[in-house]
Amino acid sequence: MTQTILITGASSGLGEEMARQLAARGYDLALCARRLDRLEALRDEIAAAHPARRVEVRALDVTDDDQVFSVFQAFRADFGTLDRIVVNAGIGKGAPLGTGRYDANRETAMTNFVAVLAQAEAATEILRDQGHGHLVLVSSMAAMRGLPKAQTTYAATKAGVTSLGQGLQADLYGTPIKVTLLHPGYIVSGMNVVDGKLPRLMATTEDGVRAMVDAIEKEKREACVPPWPWTPLSFVLRHAPLSMVRRMV
Secondary structure, eight states: OOOEEEEESTTSHHHHHHHHHHHHTTOEEEEEESOHHHHHHHHHHHHHHOTTOOEEEEEOOTTOHHHHHHHHHHHHHHHSOOOEEEEOOOOOOOOOTTSSOHHHHHHHHIIIIIHHHHHHHHHHHHHHHHTOEEEEEEOOGGGGSOOOGGGHHHHHHHHHHHHHHHHHHHHTTTSSEEEEEEEEOOEEOGGGOBTTBOOTTOEEHHHHHHHHHHHHHTTOSEEEESHHHHHHHHHHHHHSOHHHHHHHO
Protein backbone atom coordinates (compact mmCIF):
# COMPACT_ATOMS: atom_id res chain seq x y z
CA MET A 1 0.00 0.00 0.00
CA THR A 2 1.34 3.45 -0.94
CA GLN A 3 2.35 5.59 2.01
CA THR A 4 1.69 9.33 2.30
CA ILE A 5 4.22 11.87 3.57
CA LEU A 6 3.40 15.44 4.62
CA ILE A 7 6.27 17.92 4.23
CA THR A 8 6.23 21.50 5.50
CA GLY A 9 8.43 24.14 3.89
CA ALA A 10 8.22 22.18 0.63
CA SER A 11 8.39 25.10 -1.82
CA SER A 12 12.19 25.42 -1.82
CA GLY A 13 15.48 24.07 -0.53
CA LEU A 14 15.58 20.82 1.41
CA GLY A 15 11.80 20.40 1.48
CA GLU A 16 11.45 20.77 -2.26
CA GLU A 17 14.20 18.24 -2.95
CA MET A 18 12.77 15.84 -0.36
CA ALA A 19 9.48 15.93 -2.25
CA ARG A 20 11.22 15.04 -5.51
CA GLN A 21 13.23 12.19 -4.02
CA LEU A 22 10.36 10.74 -2.00
CA ALA A 23 8.08 10.80 -5.03
CA ALA A 24 10.76 8.91 -6.95
CA ARG A 25 10.77 6.31 -4.16
CA GLY A 26 7.03 5.75 -4.52
CA TYR A 27 5.39 7.94 -1.87
CA ASP A 28 2.30 10.11 -2.23
CA LEU A 29 2.81 13.65 -0.98
CA ALA A 30 1.04 16.34 1.02
CA LEU A 31 3.07 19.51 0.46
CA CYS A 32 2.66 22.86 2.18
CA ALA A 33 4.49 26.19 2.32
CA ARG A 34 3.70 29.88 2.05
CA ARG A 35 4.29 30.08 -1.72
CA LEU A 36 1.42 28.18 -3.30
CA ASP A 37 2.57 28.96 -6.85
CA ARG A 38 5.88 27.19 -6.26
CA LEU A 39 4.09 24.21 -4.72
CA GLU A 40 1.81 23.97 -7.74
CA ALA A 41 4.82 24.06 -10.07
CA LEU A 42 6.48 21.31 -8.02
CA ARG A 43 3.30 19.24 -8.09
CA ASP A 44 3.17 19.52 -11.89
CA GLU A 45 6.86 18.59 -12.17
CA ILE A 46 6.35 15.47 -10.04
CA ALA A 47 3.19 14.52 -11.92
CA ALA A 48 5.09 14.66 -15.20
CA ALA A 49 7.96 12.56 -13.85
CA HIS A 50 5.88 10.12 -11.79
CA PRO A 51 2.27 9.99 -13.10
CA ALA A 52 1.23 7.36 -10.54
CA ARG A 53 2.00 9.63 -7.60
CA ARG A 54 -0.68 11.67 -5.88
CA VAL A 55 0.40 15.13 -4.75
CA GLU A 56 -1.84 17.54 -2.83
CA VAL A 57 -0.70 21.09 -2.03
CA ARG A 58 -1.86 23.78 0.38
CA ALA A 59 -0.60 27.19 1.40
CA LEU A 60 0.68 27.30 4.99
CA ASP A 61 2.34 29.94 7.12
CA VAL A 62 3.72 27.83 9.97
CA THR A 63 3.69 30.84 12.31
CA ASP A 64 -0.13 30.85 12.12
CA ASP A 65 -1.04 28.27 14.77
CA ASP A 66 -4.66 27.85 13.70
CA GLN A 67 -3.64 27.36 10.09
CA VAL A 68 -1.12 24.67 11.05
CA PHE A 69 -3.80 22.57 12.72
CA SER A 70 -6.38 23.11 9.99
CA VAL A 71 -3.98 22.34 7.11
CA PHE A 72 -2.65 19.17 8.76
CA GLN A 73 -6.18 17.94 9.42
CA ALA A 74 -7.25 18.81 5.85
CA PHE A 75 -4.41 16.72 4.45
CA ARG A 76 -5.44 13.86 6.70
CA ALA A 77 -8.96 14.14 5.33
CA ASP A 78 -7.57 14.09 1.78
CA PHE A 79 -5.61 10.88 2.24
CA GLY A 80 -7.31 9.20 5.19
CA THR A 81 -3.94 8.47 6.78
CA LEU A 82 -0.69 10.41 7.09
CA ASP A 83 2.06 7.83 7.46
CA ARG A 84 4.91 10.31 7.89
CA ILE A 85 4.99 14.00 8.76
CA VAL A 86 8.20 15.93 8.14
CA VAL A 87 8.47 19.21 10.07
CA ASN A 88 10.98 20.99 7.88
CA ALA A 89 9.98 24.66 7.54
CA GLY A 90 12.43 27.13 9.02
CA ILE A 91 14.48 30.27 8.43
CA GLY A 92 18.12 31.24 8.89
CA LYS A 93 17.83 34.85 10.03
CA GLY A 94 19.57 36.21 13.09
CA ALA A 95 22.00 38.79 14.44
CA PRO A 96 24.42 39.01 17.38
CA LEU A 97 22.49 39.69 20.55
CA GLY A 98 22.58 43.29 21.73
CA THR A 99 23.12 44.78 18.27
CA GLY A 100 19.63 46.20 17.77
CA ARG A 101 18.16 43.36 15.71
CA TYR A 102 15.80 41.75 18.17
CA ASP A 103 13.25 41.70 15.34
CA ALA A 104 15.35 39.22 13.34
CA ASN A 105 16.12 37.07 16.37
CA ARG A 106 12.48 37.01 17.47
CA GLU A 107 11.35 36.01 13.97
CA THR A 108 13.89 33.19 14.00
CA ALA A 109 12.71 32.00 17.41
CA MET A 110 9.04 32.10 16.46
CA THR A 111 9.55 30.28 13.16
CA ASN A 112 12.19 27.77 14.17
CA PHE A 113 10.86 26.79 17.58
CA VAL A 114 7.37 28.04 18.43
CA ALA A 115 6.08 27.14 14.96
CA VAL A 116 7.83 23.76 15.18
CA LEU A 117 6.06 23.18 18.50
CA ALA A 118 2.72 23.88 16.81
CA GLN A 119 3.55 21.54 13.93
CA ALA A 120 4.72 18.80 16.29
CA GLU A 121 1.56 19.21 18.36
CA ALA A 122 -0.70 19.01 15.29
CA ALA A 123 1.25 16.06 13.87
CA THR A 124 1.36 14.07 17.10
CA GLU A 125 -2.36 14.62 17.63
CA ILE A 126 -3.01 12.97 14.26
CA LEU A 127 -0.53 10.14 14.84
CA ARG A 128 -1.93 9.39 18.30
CA ASP A 129 -5.45 9.27 16.86
CA GLN A 130 -4.33 6.95 14.06
CA GLY A 131 -2.37 4.82 16.50
CA HIS A 132 0.70 4.73 14.27
CA GLY A 133 2.97 6.84 12.10
CA HIS A 134 6.32 8.55 11.92
CA LEU A 135 7.19 12.14 12.88
CA VAL A 136 10.41 13.65 11.49
CA LEU A 137 11.81 16.87 12.95
CA VAL A 138 14.51 18.66 10.94
CA SER A 139 16.92 20.21 13.43
CA SER A 140 20.51 21.16 12.55
CA MET A 141 24.13 20.47 13.42
CA ALA A 142 23.91 23.90 15.08
CA ALA A 143 21.89 22.19 17.83
CA MET A 144 25.06 20.51 19.06
CA ARG A 145 26.54 23.65 20.61
CA GLY A 146 25.70 27.26 21.36
CA LEU A 147 27.19 29.37 18.58
CA PRO A 148 28.38 32.99 18.44
CA LYS A 149 27.54 36.00 16.27
CA ALA A 150 24.50 35.78 13.98
CA GLN A 151 24.11 32.06 14.75
CA THR A 152 23.32 32.44 18.46
CA THR A 153 19.54 32.50 18.27
CA TYR A 154 19.42 30.06 15.36
CA ALA A 155 21.48 27.47 17.25
CA ALA A 156 19.33 27.94 20.36
CA THR A 157 16.14 27.29 18.40
CA LYS A 158 17.59 24.14 16.86
CA ALA A 159 18.72 22.91 20.28
CA GLY A 160 15.12 23.42 21.35
CA VAL A 161 13.87 21.35 18.41
CA THR A 162 16.29 18.55 19.31
CA SER A 163 15.18 18.58 22.95
CA LEU A 164 11.52 18.58 21.87
CA GLY A 165 12.09 15.57 19.64
CA GLN A 166 14.00 13.67 22.32
CA GLY A 167 11.17 14.32 24.77
CA LEU A 168 8.66 12.96 22.26
CA GLN A 169 10.83 9.90 21.71
CA ALA A 170 10.73 9.19 25.44
CA ASP A 171 7.00 9.87 25.64
CA LEU A 172 6.18 7.58 22.70
CA TYR A 173 8.73 4.88 23.45
CA GLY A 174 7.30 1.39 22.90
CA THR A 175 4.38 2.64 20.81
CA PRO A 176 3.81 2.30 17.04
CA ILE A 177 4.62 6.02 16.69
CA LYS A 178 8.24 6.72 15.78
CA VAL A 179 10.14 10.02 16.00
CA THR A 180 13.25 10.84 13.97
CA LEU A 181 15.57 13.81 14.56
CA LEU A 182 17.63 14.93 11.58
CA HIS A 183 20.70 17.14 12.02
CA PRO A 184 21.73 18.43 8.57
CA GLY A 185 25.18 19.86 8.15
CA TYR A 186 26.15 22.27 5.38
CA ILE A 187 24.04 21.46 2.34
CA VAL A 188 24.02 23.72 -0.71
CA SER A 189 22.42 23.69 -4.13
CA GLY A 190 24.24 23.22 -7.41
CA MET A 191 24.00 26.93 -8.18
CA ASN A 192 26.42 27.60 -5.32
CA VAL A 193 29.12 25.43 -6.85
CA VAL A 194 32.06 27.35 -8.31
CA ASP A 195 34.04 25.79 -11.19
CA GLY A 196 32.42 22.43 -10.47
CA LYS A 197 33.74 22.34 -6.91
CA LEU A 198 31.85 22.39 -3.64
CA PRO A 199 32.97 24.60 -0.75
CA ARG A 200 34.71 22.65 1.99
CA LEU A 201 32.43 20.41 4.10
CA MET A 202 29.38 21.15 1.94
CA ALA A 203 27.20 18.65 0.11
CA THR A 204 24.97 19.31 -2.86
CA THR A 205 21.26 19.58 -2.14
CA GLU A 206 20.72 16.26 -3.92
CA ASP A 207 23.36 14.36 -1.93
CA GLY A 208 22.43 15.96 1.37
CA VAL A 209 18.74 15.27 0.95
CA ARG A 210 19.44 11.71 -0.18
CA ALA A 211 21.09 11.14 3.20
CA MET A 212 18.06 12.68 4.91
CA VAL A 213 15.62 10.49 2.98
CA ASP A 214 17.68 7.37 3.73
CA ALA A 215 17.54 8.17 7.47
CA ILE A 216 13.79 8.80 7.26
CA GLU A 217 13.12 5.47 5.57
CA LYS A 218 15.26 3.65 8.15
CA GLU A 219 13.33 5.47 10.92
CA LYS A 220 16.57 6.33 12.69
CA ARG A 221 16.18 7.89 16.11
CA GLU A 222 18.77 10.59 15.32
CA ALA A 223 21.02 11.14 12.33
CA CYS A 224 23.67 13.64 11.34
CA VAL A 225 23.36 14.07 7.59
CA PRO A 226 25.30 13.48 5.49
CA PRO A 227 26.95 11.01 7.92
CA TRP A 228 30.42 12.05 6.75
CA PRO A 229 31.83 14.34 8.01
CA TRP A 230 29.01 15.36 10.32
CA THR A 231 28.77 12.33 12.59
CA PRO A 232 32.37 12.64 13.83
CA LEU A 233 32.15 16.44 13.77
CA SER A 234 29.17 16.29 16.15
CA PHE A 235 31.59 15.13 18.86
CA VAL A 236 33.99 17.96 18.01
CA LEU A 237 31.21 20.54 18.17
CA ARG A 238 30.08 19.35 21.58
CA HIS A 239 33.53 19.34 23.18
CA ALA A 240 35.62 21.94 21.34
CA PRO A 241 36.93 24.85 23.44
CA LEU A 242 35.16 28.19 23.08
CA SER A 243 38.11 29.70 21.24
CA MET A 244 37.76 27.08 18.51
CA VAL A 245 33.96 27.38 18.32
CA ARG A 246 34.28 31.12 17.81
CA ARG A 247 36.58 30.57 14.81
CA MET A 248 34.27 27.99 13.27
CA VAL A 249 31.44 30.48 12.59
